[in-house]
Structures are given as C-alpha cells and as structure tokens.
Amino acid sequence: MEIVYVYLKKRSEFGKQCNFSDRPADLNIDIPPNPELAAQYVERNPVDMGIQCSVSMSEHEANTERFEMETRGVNHVEGGWPKDVNSLELEQTIRFRKKVEKDENYINAIVQLGSIMEHCIKQNNAIDIYQEYFNDEEEVEVTDEASSAKTINVFRDPQEIKRTATHLSWHPDGNRKLAVAYSCLDFQRAPAGMSHESYIWDLENPNRPEMALKPSSPLVTLEYNPKDSHVILGGCYNGQIACWDTRKGSLVAELSTIEFSHRDPVYGSIWLQSKTGTECFSASTDGQVMWWDIRKISEPTEVVILDITKKEQLENALGAISLEFESTLPTKFMVGTEQGIVISCNRKAKTSAEKIVCTFSGHHGPIYALQRNPFYPKNFLTVGDWTARIWSEDSRESSIMWTKYHMAHLTDGAWSPVRPAVFFTTKTDGTLDIWDFVFKQSDPALSLKVCDEALYCLRVQDNGCLIACGSQQGTTTLLEVSSGLSTVQRNEKNIAFSQKKQSLEMDEEVEEDNTGEEEGGDEEKSA
Amino acid sequence: MIRKTEVEETLKRIQSHKGVIGTMVVNAEGIPIRTTLDNSTTVQYAGLLHQLTIKAKSTIRDIDPQNDLTFLRIRSKKHEIMVAPDKEYLLIVIQNPCE
Numbered sequence: 147m148e149i150v151y152v153y154l155k156k157r158s159e160f161g162k163q164c165n166f167s168d169r170p171a172d173l174n175i176d177i178p179p180n181p182e183l184a185a186q187y188v189e190r191n192p193v194d195m196g197i198q199c200s201v202s203m204s205e206h207e208a209n210t211e212r213f214e215m216e217t218r219g220v221n222h223v224e225g226g227w228p229k230d231v232n233s234l235e236l237e238q239t240i241r242f243r244k245k246v247e248k249d250e251n252y253i254n255a256i257v258q259l260g261s262i263m264e265h266c267i268k269q270n271n272a273i274d275i276y277q278e279y280f281n282d283e284e285e286v287e288v289t290d291e292a293s294s295a296k297t298i299n300v301f302r303d304p305q306e307i308k309r310t311a312t313h314l315s316w317h318p319d320g321n322r323k324l325a326v327a328y329s330c331l332d333f334q335r336a337p338a339g340m341s342h343e344s345y346i347w348d349l350e351n352p353n354r355p356e357m358a359l360k361p362s363s364p365l366v367t368l369e370y371n372p373k374d375s376h377v378i379l380g381g382c383y384n385g386q387i388a389c390w391d392t393r394k395g396s397l398v399a400e401l402s403t404i405e406f407s408h409r410d411p412v413y414g415s416i417w418l419q420s421k422t423g424t425e426c427f428s429a430s431t432d433g434q435v436m437w438w439d440i441r442k443i444s445e446p447t448e449v450v451i452l453d454i455t456k457k458e459q460l461e462n463a464l465g466a467i468s469l470e471f472e473s474t475l476p477t478k479f480m481v482g483t484e485q486g487i488v489i490s491c492n493r494k495a496k497t498s499a500e501k502i503v504c505t506f507s508g509h510h511g512p513i514y515a516l517q518r519n520p521f522y523p524k525n526f527l528t529v530g531d532w533t534a535r536i537w538s539e540d541s542r543e544s545s546i547m548w549t550k551y552h553m554a555h556l557t558d559g560a561w562s563p564v565r566p567a568v569f570f571t572t573k574t575d576g577t578l579d580i581w582d583f584v585f586k587q588s589d590p591a592l593s594l595k596v597c598d599e600a601l602y603c604l605r606v607q608d609n610g611c612l613i614a615c616g617s618q619q620g621t622t623t624l625l626e627v628s629s630g631l632s633t634v635q636r637n638e639k640n641i642a643f644s645q646k647k648q649s650l651e652m653d654e655e656v657e658e659d660n661t662g663e664e665e666g667g668d669e670e671k672s673a
Numbered sequence: 674m675i676r677k678t679e680v681e682e683t684l685k686r687i688q689s690h691k692g693v694i695g696t697m698v699v700n701a702e703g704i705p706i707r708t709t710l711d712n713s714t715t716v717q718y719a720g721l722l723h724q725l726t727i728k729a730k731s732t733i734r735d736i737d738p739q740n741d742l743t744f745l746r747i748r749s750k751k752h753e754i755m756v757a758p759d760k761e762y763l764l765i766v767i768q769n770p771c772e
Contacts, residue, residue, distance in 0.1 A: 221717065225699070225704035225716050225720075247677065247680070251761065252706070255761065256764065259757035259759055260686075263755060263766055267687065267693065267766065
C-alpha cells in the first residue's frame with residue numbers, strides 16, 4: 147500500500163520565506179494490526195532476554211618479539227679511594243690507611259666487632275651445626291606417583307634454513323653440554339645455502355649455542371670422546387670422518403681423506419675403548435665399517451665389508467644405518483642395516499669373512515637404532531619400521547619381544563641407563579614413548595607429544611632423568627622424566643629378564659619341533 | 674696510641690683462631706684497611722658483602738623498625754663467611770669450620 151501525501155502550493159509562493167506555524171497533530175495513516183500475519187509466528191513464553199548496559203570491550207593478546215637478556219656482574223678491582231689518593235701509589239695508600247687506623251671511631255668499632263666475631267668463631271669451632279644425627283634412617287621409597295615428564299628447555303636451530311637434528315651427544319663429564327649434529331637427510335634435496343655448521347649447546351643458555359663446529363660437509367653423527375671431553379668425532383654427509391678439539395676452536399682438527407673414506411653418509415660413529423683413547427669406528431650405507439685412529443686419520447686402520455654371503459663383495463654389501471658397541475664386550479659389535487637385518491660381528495676374527503658372526507632379521511625397513519641393554523648385554527633393542535623389538539643373542543630366529551605396529555615410523559630408541567626394563571622411542575609424528583615392560587607390555591608407560599614435526603633422534607643422559615630429542619626442524623627438546631621412571635625399582639633387575647629366560651626356553655622347545663621349517667626360512671632370509 | 678695495640682691484638686687473635694682463612698677490615702667505600710688476603714680478593718669480598726649487608730639490614734628494619742642487624746653469617750659448602758657490620762666499617766672473617 148503506497149503511502150502518499152499531497153500538498154498544494156501556488157507558483158507565486160515558490161521561493162517565499164517559510165513561515166512556520168503550530169497546528170495540532172494530524173493523523174495521516176492508520177495501519178491496524180493484521181491478525182492473519184500473527185499466525186505466521188509461534189508464541190514463546192517465557193522469553194529470556196539478557197540485556198546489559200555496559201561499555202563493550204574486547205580482549206586481545208599479543209606476544210612480543212623475543213627479547214634476549216643477559217645477566218652480567220661487575221668485578222671491582224679497586225675500592226673507592228678518595229680523589230686525593232692515587233690508588234697506584236703505595237705511599238699514598240699506606241698513608242691513608244695509617245690515618246684511618248688512628249681514628250677513634252675505627253678503634254672502637256673494631257674492638258667491639260672483634261668481640262662479637264670471636265664469639266661466633268669459637269662457636270663454629272665448638273659445634274658442627276650440620277652434623278648428621280640420624281644417619282641410620284633409611285629413606286622411604288614412594289613409588290606410587292604417576293609417571294610424568296616435562297619439558298625443561300628447547301634449543302632451536304639458529305640458522306634460517308632449518309636442518310634436521312640428526313644426532314645428539316651428551317658431554318661426558320657432568321652432562322652440562324649437548325652436542326647436536328645438523329644435516330639434511332633428504333637425498334639431494336638440501337636447500338642451497340644451507341649451513342654445514344653443527345652446534346654445542348650449554349644447557350643453561352638456549353638462546354645461543356656455546357660453540358659451533360664447522361665442517362666442510364654437514365655432520366650426520368657426532369660423538370664426544372668419553373675419555374677426553376674436549377675431543378669430538380663427527381661423521382660427515384660426504385663420508386668423511388672429522389675430529390674436533392674444542393679447545394682449538396670451531397674448525398676441523400683432523401679430517402680423513404676423501405679417497406679412503408666412506409662413499410655414503412656416515413650414519414654411525416662410536417669411540418672405542420682403547421688405552422690411547424684415540425680409536426673409533428664408523429659405518430655407512432656404502433656397506434663398509436672402518437676403524438680409525440684419529441692420530442692418523444688419513445686412512446682407516448681396518449675395513450670390514452658387510453657382505454653376509456661372506457664373499458666380501460661390495461656390490462652385495464648391506465648398507466649400515468646404525469652401529470652398536472658396548473665397552474664391556476670389546477671384541478663384538480653389531481651393525482643395523484638398511485635392509486632390516488642386524489649383523490653381529492666379531493672384531494678379533496682371523497679372516498674378514500669370519501668377522502661376520504650371525505644375523506638377526508625381523509624388521510621390514512632400515513634399523514635406525516640398535517643398543518644393548520646396559521644391565522643385560524645379551525639382550526638388545528632394535529628400532530625400525532613401525533616397531534621396536536627386543537632380541538636376545540641366544541634366539542636368532544626372531545625377537546623375544548616386540549611392540550605393536552604403530553601408526554608412524556619409529557626413528558630412534560634407547561635404553562634407560564638406570565632402569566633395566568625401561569626404554570625410550572621416538573616417532574615421526576613427534577611423540578616420545580617411554581616403555582616399561584615390567585609395568586605394561588602392550589602400550590608405552592608414558593607417551594608424550596613433544597612437537598608437531600617428526601622426531602629424529604634421542605639421547606638419554608647418564609643419570610636417566612634427562613632426555614634430549616631432536617626434530618626435523620632442528621629443534622632439540624630437553625625433557626625431565628619423573629623419578630618413578632628414573633630410579634630403579636625393587637627387584638627390577640631380577641624380574642626384567644627372568645621372564646625372557648622363561649620364554650626363551652619355551653622358544654627353544656618350539657624350535658626343536660619345527661627345526662626343519664625354521665632352517666629353511668633362515669636360509670632364505672640371509673641370502 | 675695505646676688503644677691502637679688493642680686493635681692489633683684483637684685482629685691477631687681473630688686470625689689465629691682455628692680454621693680462620695682470612696680476616697679483613699673494609700670501610701664503606703670498599704677500601705681495605707687491614708687484610709690478610711690479597712687486594713683483589715679483598716675488594717671483591719668488600720663490594721659483594723657490603724651490598725648484601727645493606728640488604729640484610731634493610732630487611733630486618735623493614736620487618737621491625739626497632740630491630741637492627743648485628744651479625745651476618747653465610748655458610749657455604751667450602752667455608753663460612755662472617756660479617757660484622759658497623760656504621761662505617763665491615764669486619765669480615767672467612768673460616769673453615771671444623772667438621
């Protein structure tokens with residue numbers, strides 16, 4: 147309905163000034179309510195309506211840019227001498243002192259302070275206030291707290307182009323420093339301009355690395371020499387072995403020659419127990435394991451080719467991805483290969499063919515971590531494809547325990563140095579799992595999401611409390627595990643592998659029944 | 674002059690007690706008046722302990738304005754540092770308490 151109002155005005159009155167006048171209100175249009183329209187609505191009873199009469203405000207958070215702070219102290223060398231006394235002139239200072247000593251105030255003060263002081267000195271000499279009175283009381287163990295782990299610190303790769311943290315090594319004395327090797331493991335996909343540097347971090351200062359190590363090629367592995375904490379061994383991406391002395395600086399102290407080094411990235415490098423403390427060995431996916439003496443690092447002292455058909459053909463050799471050496475068993479070492487087979491070797495064998503003792507197969511992919519249990523060296527942990535497996539040297543057909551198949555690849559694993567039944571694994575979905583198989587066998591005792599990107603490496607500190615894990619973006623996270631997981635439980639040592647012994651015996655019985663089948667299977671696997 | 678020997682005696686006595694490593698008298702400006710240790714160590718102790726003493730004194734006074742600091746003892750793993758403050762001077766003794 148159109149609402150129209152018409153008004154008339156004479157042409158002669160156009161442009162005239164407006165004369166306003168009052169008049170009463172005039173109803174122009176009246177639109178009554180239409181009850182049919184009301185039928186389109188549903189009545190709501192009661193109606194709750196919130197009304198607030200206030201100023202509308204909004205909250206906003208902003209994170210400032212990182213502000214680096216440093217605390218520094220000032221060390222005074224000389225006191226505040228008055229202006230007329232030159233502190234370097236012995237005469238003037240002596241004169242000043244003599245003057246002070248004659249002062250009446252000084253004498254009174256010293257005599258009085260002296261008597262108070264003597265009282266306390268005598269007190270100290272009379273009684274030792276920190277004497278232990280209750281030495282015989284044993285600490286009550288509280289073991290029912292829930293296991294937990296918390297992040298203590300995060301060390302980020304200071305470079306613009308982020309590289310994967312591929313290996314970690316704790317400083318052998320005191321564990322206050324951590325060496326991290328950075329490299330890009332994607333084949334030929336390292337971005338141009340990627341730095342080759344690896345860093346040593348001081349745990350107290352996550353803002354800046356304490357020292358940088360500058361090799362000619364990025365480092366894949368890095369190890370502190372357990373005997374001499376200034377020496378660091380590094381395995382390069384181009385196959386060379388490099389050695390640093392942290393006292394000498396960031397540049398390489400010793401470097402192996404390209405012709406005699408590995409032909410592929412060095413994936414494992416470990417120091418050996420020797421009198422000189424200068425021997426080490428390394429393994430790479432080119433199928434060779436080389437022994438070096440860092441005093442003469444231009445050539446390896448010994449080379450073993452990982453050919454399990456024992457013909458020493460480099461073409462047949464299996465590529466090594468991880469290396470294991472336990473100083474309590476100095477003649478044996480183990481190599482984890484890309485093909486999923488663990489090769490156990492004896493260094494002291496007479497011929498090179500006999501160096502390879504036996505093989506263990508069971509993984510479907512490269513074995514990224516290999517470590518003997520520090521309390522039961524006959525048992526070792528392997529981590530590869532989607533599972534972690536525990537093996538016993540006596541049982542060659544299969545592992546004695548294995549985890550379920552996870553949704554992400556497992557990238558690294560390690561035993562806890564204090565608890566025989568605890569081990570740690572990292573996965574490509576950024577989680578760290580802590581397994582305790584005397585407590586729970588099917589799942590990890592604790593599973594933590596450390597970061598969003600994949601975790602590549604893991605290293606446990608010798609006290610079993612601190613764990614460092616490195617990620618694909620070069621971020622190293624330091625975690626502290628609760629005491630429940632890092633202190634030895636009662637009887638744990640006895641329980642941990644006694645079950646395994648039982649299952650081994652059972653396995654042997656089964657073996658005897660199936661000897662025909664088993665052997666056939668074995669031959670196929672090792673070929 | 675006569676009284677000066679009292680000072681000498683007092684300091685000598687303190688130094689001769691069992692376990693005492695060093696004795697120093699420092700004024701409020703950090704100038705070592707008498708010390709049995711070397712200059713740089715003394716100045717370092719003087720600077721640091723002076724600040725600590727002032728802080729301790731103000732703490733005591735804050736809690737109770739009628740109270741005042743008479744003595745400060747710092748026990749560390751290696752030894753005990755004892756500070757006797759005065760208006761102008763500080764008497765500092767480092768002792769290795771017998772265990």
